[in-house]
Amino acid sequence: MAQPVVTAPAGELPRVDFAQLEPVEDEAAVIAVTMQKGGVGKTETTKGLGDKLSRRVKPNGKKVRVLYVDFDPNGTLSDGVGVSEDLAATGLASVLLEKDGAAPVTELVYAVTEDLHILPARLDLFKLKSELVGMRGRERRLWLALQPLLHYYDAILIDCEPDLGSGTDNAIYAAAKRKRGGVLVVVMLDGPSMRCFETLLDQIESLEMTLDVRVPLMGWFANQATDTKVAKKYRAEFEAMPLPKLGEMPVRSKIKEAWDADMLLTDYASPVYDANYVYDELAKKVWEMIA
Ligand SMILES: Nc1ncnc2c1ncn2[C@@H]1O[C@H](COP(=O)(O)OP(=O)(O)OP(=O)(O)O)[C@@H](O)[C@H]1O
Ligand SMILES: [Mg+2]
Numbered sequence: 001m002a003q004p005v006v007t008a009p010a011g012e013l014p015r016v017d018f019a020q021l022e023p024v025e026d027e028a029a030v031i032a033v034t035m036q037k038g039g040v041g042k043t044e045t046t047k048g049l050g051d052k053l054s055r056r057v058k059p060n061g062k063k064v065r066v067l068y069v070d071f072d073p074n075g076t077l078s079d080g081v082g083v084s085e086d087l088a089a090t091g092l093a094s095v096l097l098e099k100d101g102a103a104p105v106t107e108l109v110y111a112v113t114e115d116l117h118i119l120p121a122r123l124d125l126f127k128l129k130s131e132l133v134g135m136r137g138r139e140r141r142l143w144l145a146l147q148p149l150l151h152y153y154d155a156i157l158i159d160c161e162p163d164l165g166s167g168t169d170n171a172i173y174a175a176a177k178r179k180r181g182g183v184l185v186v187v188m189l190d191g192p193s194m195r196c197f198e199t200l201l202d203q204i205e206s207l208e209m210t211l212d213v214r215v216p217l218m219g220w221f222a223n224q225a226t227d228t229k230v231a232k233k234y235r236a237e238f239e240a241m242p243l244p245k246l247g248e249m250p251v252r253s254k255i256k257e258a259w260d261a262d263m264l265l266t267d268y269a270s271p272v273y274d275a276n277y278v279y280d281e282l283a284k285k286v287w288e289m290i291a
Contacts, residue, residue, distance in 0.1 A: 005111050012084050013110040016117050021152055024065055028153040029180035029290035030146070031218065032171035035187060037196040038162035041223030042186045043076045044255050045282075046159040048275075049184075051264040052283035053155055054116035063115040064287065067153045070118060071142070071171055072161035073125035081112045082262035083120040091122030096141040096170070097131050106148055112264070117153075125167075132166045139211055142170035143177050155181070155290060164203050172207055172215055180290040182216030184246065187238065189222050189231035194238070218289055219244035221282060224251050247282045249275060 004020035033046045046068060054066040069092070070077040094102035109117050132138040146156065158171040175181050185200065187193040197220070204215045220238055225231060225248040239245060249255075252275040258268035269276055 013082055013112060013118070015107070016109040016111050018106045018109075018148075018152065023151040024062075024154050025060070026154075027150040028067070028156045028178070030156045030158065030175045030178045031181045031184050031286070031290075032158045032160060032168075032175040033184050033186060034158075034160040034168055034171060034200070035185050035193070035196060036162055036164040036168065036200060037188075037193055040162075040186050040188050040193060041249070042162070043072070043080065043159050044259065045184075045186045045221055045223060045249070046157050047077060047080055047259070048249075048255075048265055048279035049282055049286060050116055050155075050157050051266050052279045053157075053287060054113065055266065056283060056287055058154070058291075064154045065115050065152065066117070067109065067149060067156045068112075068116070068118040069142075069146070069156060069158040069171075070121040071125070071158050071167060073121055073123065073128075074161070075121035077159045078118060078120035080259040080262065081118055081264070083110060083118060089122055090124050092119055092142075092145065093122065093124035093128040093131075095145045096128065097135075104148070105145055109149070116264075119149075129165050129167055138166055139169040139173045139207070143174040146174055155286075164200065169207060172204060173211060173213065176208075176211075176213040176215040182218040182289075184218045184286070185220045185243075186223050187220050189225050189234040189238070191230070191234065194234055197238070197241075217243040218286065219246040221246040222248040225249060226251070244285075246285055247278055249278045 004017050005014035006017050008014040033042050050066045050068050053064050056064045091108055095105050109119050111117050160168045160171045175183055208215055254269040258265045
């Protein structure tokens, strides 16, 4: 069968041709991978989770189809899966802002593999927050923009920027509006992560009140986890929180190397590499929650 993609020059990811793409049976679960603290591992966790989810097989024999939404203007996820398109082009932010001449969202999606696609970040995302100020329904913009894509994916993973501003509010709102999915929090086992985590929970509570939604908390995933005295102390504190633990990833050099090589960890490292196993287990738990 012909691939549902628009042919791309060598070295560039092909664009997805939605006219040729078969819809999935149910609408996508939406998961916002978030934590306003920078550098904790949101992007690598999103990348690893999408990699592994997209290799799972559904009861109907088809693969789980996954869309990454790179919602961080820095484009770290896009970079790490080989998006080499012109970052200066207009993208998702222009759709959210309903700019004249904005391309339909279905023209902004690229295929990393047959079952794993990406809506990449563009530089226009840098201006999103300032342009959203004062706009009516500003937290609902991403949710609305994703509507045409919901029928084509089993899971949509939004990689948030390290911020608690309107961009993250949009991601959390989109996750809350679906009957499956929610917020997945990435932390490190230390005091700063714990403080930020508590602030994030407060922010979610306030969003629930002001936007009249219920935000499902899928759980927390500890990245760069160690067994130091400090890590042990905060592991115990996170484990006492009223939301599930989704796993722990140690520091692993091949995670960074795979990002640098624009490759998915499954393709870069041996299946018995322990980090592959941790992401597999994460995907298994997440799939059990959203299937
Ligand atoms: N488990 C790990 N082992 C080794 N390196 C890691 C691991 N997790 C993340 N890194 C590296 O740490 C850096 C930060 O990770 P990442 O970009 O995923 O964090 P982030 O939370 O998305 O950051 P930001 O807040 O800037 O978006 C990257 O260079 C990444 O490759
Ligand atoms: Mg990131």
